[in-house]
Amino acid sequence: MNIDRRLLLAGFAATLAAAASRAATEPGRRRIPVVARKFVFIPNEITVRQGESVVLEFTAPEVAMGFFAPELGLRALIVPGEVAKVPFTASKAGRFDFLCDVFCGDGHEGMNGHLVVQA
DSSP, X not given: OOHHHHHXXXXXXXXXXXXXXXXXXXXXOEEEXXXXXXXXXXXXXXXXXXXXXXXXXXXXXXXXXXXXXXXXXXXXXXOTTSOEEEEEEOOSOEEEEEEXXXXXXXXXXXXXXXXXXXX
């Protein structure tokens, strides 16, 4: 890959990161810290109100983990030493499953939780 293309991609990545950072720090967004540990999310049930804007802030103290809520279209890679911010507004009420989608060792298949959106 040539230097011009790498610079263009780096600029694009920086723009996306800045946009995500702005979205995650908007006033009025409730922050919800979530720790991804072997083999559990803490908390493993998150409750929000329909229409509420929140930022899920994931940390992983041990190894890389994933967060995936397929019905809500949410995904994040959780890297140790970093905070993975997932901003979203709950548009529909219900109980939605989420799981770790990055293999993190024996016990990975049971690492899941629920995001409850109250009307």
